[in-house]
Amino acid sequence: MFARKTPIIAIATATGGAGVGIVRISGAPIPPELVYALVGTALTARQASLVHIKNAAGQTLDQALALFFPAPASFTGEDVLELQCHGGPQLLQLLIKRCLELGKNCGLTIAEPGEFTQRAYLNGKIDLAQAEAVADLIGAQSEAAVLAATRSLQGTFSQTISALVEEITALRILVESTLDFPEEEIDFLESAQAHQRLQSISLRLAELQQAATQGVILRDGMQLVLVGAPNVGKSALLNRLAGDELAIVTPVAGTTRDRIKATINLAGLPVHLIDTAGLRATQDFVEQAGIERTWEAIQQADAILYVRDGSEQSGAAVQADTELQKSITAAAPAGCPILAVINKADLRPDAENQVSNLAGALHISAKTGYGIEALSTSILESVGWSGSNEGLLIARQRHVDCIRLAANHLQQAKSHGSNGNQTLELFAEELRLAQAQLEAISGRTLPDDLLGKIFSQFCIGK
Numbered sequence: 001m002f003a004r005k006t007p008i009i010a011i012a013t014a015t016g017g018a019g020v021g022i023v024r025i026s027g028a029p030i031p032p033e034l035v036y037a038l039v040g041t042a043l044t045a046r047q048a049s050l051v052h053i054k055n056a057a058g059q060t061l062d063q064a065l066a067l068f069f070p071a072p073a074s075f076t077g078e079d080v081l082e083l084q085c086h087g088g089p090q091l092l093q094l095l096i097k098r099c100l101e102l103g104k105n106c107g108l109t110i111a112e113p114g115e116f117t118q119r120a121y122l123n124g125k126i127d128l129a130q131a132e133a134v135a136d137l138i139g140a141q142s143e144a145a146v147l148a149a150t151r152s153l154q155g156t157f158s159q160t161i162s163a164l165v166e167e168i169t170a171l172r173i174l175v176e177s178t179l180d181f182p183e184e185e186i187d188f189l190e191s192a193q194a195h196q197r198l199q200s201i202s203l204r205l206a207e208l209q210q211a212a213t214q215g216v217i218l219r220d221g222m223q224l225v226l227v228g229a230p231n232v233g234k235s236a237l238l239n240r241l242a243g244d245e246l247a248i249v250t251p252v253a254g255t256t257r258d259r260i261k262a263t264i265n266l267a268g269l270p271v272h273l274i275d276t277a278g279l280r281a282t283q284d285f286v287e288q289a290g291i292e293r294t295w296e297a298i299q300q301a302d303a304i305l306y307v308r309d310g311s312e313q314s315g316a317a318v319q320a321d322t323e324l325q326k327s328i329t330a331a332a333p334a335g336c337p338i339l340a341v342i343n344k345a346d347l348r349p350d351a352e353n354q355v356s357n358l359a360g361a362l363h364i365s366a367k368t369g370y371g372i373e374a375l376s377t378s379i380l381e382s383v384g385w386s387g388s389n390e391g392l393l394i395a396r397q398r399h400v401d402c403i404r405l406a407a408n409h410l411q412q413a414k415s416h417g418s419n420g421n422q423t424l425e426l427f428a429e430e431l432r433l434a435q436a437q438l439e440a441i442s443g444r445t446l447p448d449d450l451l452g453k454i455f456s457q458f459c460i461g462k
Helices: 032-039 089-102 115-122 128-138 143-153 156-180 194-220 234-242 285-299 315-331 372-382 397-417 420-442 448-456
Strands: 008-011 018-027 049-054 060-069 079-087 222-228 260-266 269-275 303-309 338-343
Touching: 008 089, 008 115, 018 089, 018 115, 032 049, 032 079, 032 089, 049 089, 060 089, 079 089, 115 128, 115 448, 128 143, 128 156, 128 420, 143 156, 143 194, 156 194, 156 420, 194 269, 194 397, 222 234, 222 285, 234 260, 234 269, 234 303, 234 338, 234 372, 260 372, 285 315, 303 315, 303 372, 315 338, 338 372, 397 420
Parallel strands: 222 269, 222 303, 303 338
Antiparallel strands: 008 018, 018 079, 049 060, 060 079, 260 269
């Protein structure tokens, strides 16, 4: 991965007017003459100094606080200078311009996205999982996501990975030392309790995989798609769940022609609701385009609400519902939960006592709110969301993929070990591959091109 050695600069605060704006410089080192030329005085490490920053004509641009963090005791592990000034966008750009003028001789340049965090990672201040948690903390969509990202940033996730890697390493040492001294003729698998140790590691890895899967849902939110025939109440249900009149609701079938999106928070989990055009055969070109987008949304869903009209009881309607549900199930991603929802319970006072042809269907009324609380609970249960913030970690899909592959390699190791010493070479190799997958989470064995892609998704000042 390309890493520049020259000093970098960027605005570290969000775009737009604010009471305070921060300009950050990092370098190894930042030349003292640049600092003095910029703030007009020598700075004491980690102590705020009130300074006047002037332009090339000697006119004061702003009165600011300057903080200097000498290497290695800084976020990046390099010298870091932060200027805390007023947060006007034009003012900040003028400060950047002045800094670049004064830092021309030392190669001061504008930072690339995520380059400050990248330098912290490369200088050993944080590992890759912690670096990703920085971006996840900034982009957190709920209180639970904030707390989970903070835990990951503090190293809780990394420590769990490190402990598993150490256990696998210890087991590898025993296996490979046995391979080096076959004349000892010991039954390695029994004397070293390899089966028990491997089983213990596998169980802990399974727990971590479950936690990481929850962390991905927390970070990215859940794509919940509302589907069904026209005029079954999908838009009314979207409005009820969102608590706002976002979609037009009329008695006319086919009112919704395109996807309508809204994000809500259920027990700390961000849920991205997607209302879709009703599924039916039609000659209307615009409605056909909307229906095509409905099927696209189904293919990308994390969970699906299949909504039907509970007031329609004819045999033909029931048969059509059954066939439509089969088509939706076939189009949905593998393992995607599909919740059957029977709407318009307000038109049937005895709805809760009715038996539906849809197994496990929930009776609701989007109009009155009947059954919505139970539906919300079912939505969370469908993706295994517990709602507890305790011990929750933020995670990304690549983390889950690495953990899953590591678990597969441990399973293969178990199968090789069951045949005794004759396949210890394969046993050792599967342990090595499992370890490599876990180390990729912290960035120890990750390719440079993937590292570059990860940091390119950060904001400029981070």
